[in-house]
Amino acid sequence: MARLLLIAGDFVEDYEIMVPFQALQAMGHEVDAVCPEKREGDRIRTAIHDFEGDQTYTEKPGHDFTLNATFAEVEVAGYDGLVIPGGRAPEYLRLDERVLEMVRHFFEHEKPVAAICHGAQLLAAAVSLEGRRVSAYPACAPEVRLAGGDYAEIEVDQAVSSGKLVTAPAWPAHPAWLMQFNALL
Known part of the structure; x- marks a missing residue:
């Protein structure tokens, strides 16, 4: 089976870290969940994003998530694939050059990458999405397009594969998103 790296941060979307972390295992x-400036055993805060009929998602406190690997010790060459959950974390993780280097490695070596929801913000900051069909939370569509991607307007419970990249709009897509990612692994 594959060895996977999952990059997250505080206020990652609860379901978008918990479900893939457990389901892929x-x-x-093997899934190593890391966060910049944190070590194995440290916890990150999560947020639950829900769709309740408002103009955008609502946000509620989620569970704490315990990291099982140390960011500073990551050697990306030893991983077969990358998982990028959404939530608010990608917004600031994209400012960390080491995170961007890690993301670039997976694209440069044509390894499978799964990004969901706001994870597209991290993709758009790290690599060109030229020639790729990419889904994300609809508010991230401008960033996908500015990075050269073809934004895929799909239902919230669907996912899209484009080469070695699998993306989805939000956590209701977990069955489709994880199935497509697993097929690439």
Whole structure:
């Protein structure tokens, strides 16, 4: 099975870290969850984003998530794929040059990448999305387009694959998103 890197940060979307972290392990993959400036055993805060009929999602406190690897010790060459959950974390993670270098590695070496929701913000900051069909939370569509991507307007429970990249708009897409990512692994 594959060895996967999951990059997250405080106020990552709760379901978008918890579900893939557990589901990918249940499929037999090894998943190392890391956060800049944090070590194995440290916790990050999560937020629950829900769709309740407002103009955008609502946000509520989520569970704390315990990291199982140390960011400073990551050697990206040893990983077969990358998982980027959404929430508010990608907004500031994209300012960290080491995070951007890590993301670039997976694209440069044509390794599978799964990004969901606001994870597209991190993709757009790290690499050109030229020639790729990319889904994300609709508010990230301008960033996908500015990075050269073809923004995929799909239902919230769907995912889209473009080469080695699998993207989805939000956590209701977990079954489709994880199935497509697993097929690439």
